[in-house]
Structures are given as structure tokens and as C-alpha cells.
Amino acid sequence: KAGVTQTPRYLIKTRGQQVTLSCSPISGHRSVSWYQQTPGQGLQFLFEYFSETQRNKGNFPGRFSGRQFSNSRSEMNVSTLELGDSALYLCASSAESEGYNYGYTFGSGTRLTVV
Amino acid sequence: DAKTTQPPSMDCAEGRAANLPCNHSTISGNEYVYWYRQIHSQGPQYIIHGLKNNETNEMASLIITEDRKSSTLILPHATLRDTAVYYCIVRVAFAGNNRKLIWGLGTSLAVNP
Numbered sequence: 001k002a003g004v005t006q007t008p009r010y011l012i013k014t015r016g017q018q019v020t021l022s023c024s025p026i027s028g029h030r031s032v033s034w035y036q037q038t039p040g041q042g043l044q045f046l047f048e049y050f051s052e053t054q055r056n057k058g059n060f061p062g063r064f065s066g067r068q069f070s071n072s073r074s075e076m077n078v079s080t081l082e083l084g085d086s087a088l089y090l091c092a093s094s095a096e097s098e099g100y101n102y103g104y105t106f107g108s109g110t111r112l113t114v115v
Numbered sequence: 116d117a118k119t120t121q122p123p124s125m126d127c128a129e130g131r132a133a134n135l136p137c138n139h140s141t142i143s144g145n146e147y148v149y150w151y152r153q154i155h156s157q158g159p160q161y162i163i164h165g166l167k168n169n170e171t172n173e174m175a176s177l178i179i180t181e182d183r184k185s186s187t188l189i190l191p192h193a194t195l196r197d198t199a200v201y202y203c204i205v206r207v208a209f210a211g212n213n214r215k216l217i218w219g220l221g222t223s224l225a226v227n228p
Contacts, residue, residue, distance in 0.1 A: 004158070035218075043159075043202075043218035090158050103149070106158030 002026065004093050004107035012113045018079040021110045025072050025093030032074040033104065034066060037088040046089075049074055050096075081114045088112075119203045121222045127197075129228050133190040137203030140184040147206040148179060150188045152199040153221070159202060162188065193226045200224070 005024040013019050025032050034046040045058040049068035066076040072093070078085055088111050092104040120138040127133040139148060147166050151159040163170055163177045165186070170177040176189040190197055202221040 042220045045218070088156075092158075103161045103164060104151075104159075105161065106151075108158050109156075111156075 004091055004105050006089075006091050006107035006110050008110060009108065010111045010113075012115060013081050014115055015081055015083060017081050018077060019081060019112060020075055020077045021089055021091075021112070023074045023076075023091030023093075023107060025074070025091075026095075026105055029093035029095050029105075030072050031094045031096055032068055032072065033092045033094075034074070034076050035090040035092070036060070037090055037109070038086075043090070046076065078112075083114050086112060086114045118217060119205055119219045121201070121203050121219055123220065124223045124225070126225050126227060127190075127193045129195060129226055130192055133193040133197065133224060133226070135188040135190075135201050135203075135222050135224065136185065137187070138185045139203070139205050142183050142205055144183075148177070148183075148186050149204045149206060150175070150177065151202045151204065152197075153202065154199045162201075164206075193224075195226050195228065198224060198226045 004026055007022045011019060023032055031050045033048040035043045036046055037043045046060055046064055047054055047066050048056040052068045063079045066074060068074045088109045090106055090109045092106045094104045095102045147164050149164040150162040152162055153159040163172055163175050165177045165179055167179055167183055177186060179186045200221040200223050202218055204218055
């Protein structure tokens with residue numbers, strides 16, 4: 001079956017612009033999480049969505065937002081881009097049943113460069 | 116929130132076992148230990164996870180100490196393709212049905228020929 005698909009793969013934006021990244025989870029997975037990865041900070045949790053509801057959020061400013069659609073596809077948006085937003089943005093999906101998480105599958109990420 | 120501590124880097128000879136340690140001394144009773152690895156510029160790949168019993172799959176073995184404060188990931192016969200950053204993560208359960216994974220900086224494993 002298809003894995004987690006993130007689009008686009010690479011993106012270059014200028015400061016002050018906004019950007020929308022997309023994530024299509026594995027079919028049947030209703031949980032989607034987003035992470036930011038930079039060389040010095042490692043993976044930083046952004047937020048998690050389950051059945052179209054944000055159920056957890058990391059410590060990022062309000063410029064970072066997301067949503068999930070009824071088909072479990074998710075988007076994240078970053079407004080007023082700053083140079084420090086340059087990073088690899090990773091999406092992970094998972095299946096859950098009665099509180100048991102069956103493990104996270106990650107996409108290949110979107111490499112965002114802000115110039 | 117439970118955190119993990121891993122050595123920043125390790126070396127291993129090709130064909131030998133790679134033993135990657137992880138400390139998670141503040142882990143609580145219902146928290147799982149997950150291991151992932153990340154090869155350069157790719158998304159992290161799931162390896163194995165466990166609660167308190169030792170686990171084995173086709174990729175690796177996970178040994179969790181009896182007090183659950185530390186664990187070791189074992190790659191029995193390391194190959195050059197196992198060169199990657201290995202992350203040990205504790206699954207934290209929040210109120211209700213919330214979940215998130217706390218990521219450290221991982222161990223950069225270099226498998227040498």
C-alpha cells in the first residue's frame with residue numbers, strides 16, 4: 001500500500017511569504033502529526049490531528065497552523081515566513097485502536113528554504 | 116514529560132552487532148519505548164517498540180531493563196546501510212486521547228567496512 005506522501009518535496013520562499021504543505025497519510029490512518037527538523041534542534045513536534053480535530057500542539061508561534069480534512073489528508077501553513085523557518089517538515093501518520101498506537105510512519109518530508 | 120538520553124555518536128564494524136543504549140529514567144508505567152532511524156534526508160523509519168518485555172523483529176532486538184529506566188537496541192549484524200541516526204523515543208500519554216512523541220537528538224551510528 002502507498003506510504004505517507006508529502007508535497008511538495010522542495011520549496012523555496014522569501015521572507016514574509018506564506019506557505020502551505022500537504023500530507024496524505026496511509027489509507028485508514030486517522031492520526032497525522034507534523035514535525036519540524038533542523039540540524040541544531042532535531043525533531044520538534046508541531047501538532048497532531050485526529051479525525052479533523054487538533055488534539056495536541058507543540059510550542060510553536062501562531063504563525064504555524066494546520067488542519068485535517070475528512071479524508072484524513074492534512075495541511076500545515078506557515079505565515080510571514082522567517083529565515084529560521086528553513087527546515088525539513090515531516091508528517092507522520094498512524095493507526096490507533098482503543099488507545100493503542102500501532103506506530104508512526106513518516107513521509108519523506110518537505111524541505112523548505114526561506115531566503 | 117519523559118525524556119531520553121543517548122550518546123551522540125557510535126561506531127561499529129560491518130558484520131558485528133551494534134548495541135545502542137538509551138536512558139529514560141523518568142518513564143512511567145504505561146509509556147512505550149520506540150526506536151526509529153533516519154538516513155540522511157529521508158523521513159524517520161520505524162524499527163521496533165516495547166513496553167517492558169524484550170522484543171525482536173526482522174530488523175532488530177529491543178532489550179528493556181527490569182526497572183524500565185534504560186533500553187538497548189541491538190542490530191545483530193550491522194551493514195553499511197545501517198549507517199543512520201537512531202532515535203530512542205518515549206511515548207507520552209496526555210489527558211484524554213492525546214499522544215505525542217518526545218524526540219531527542221539521537222545517536223549517529225557509523226558502520227565501518
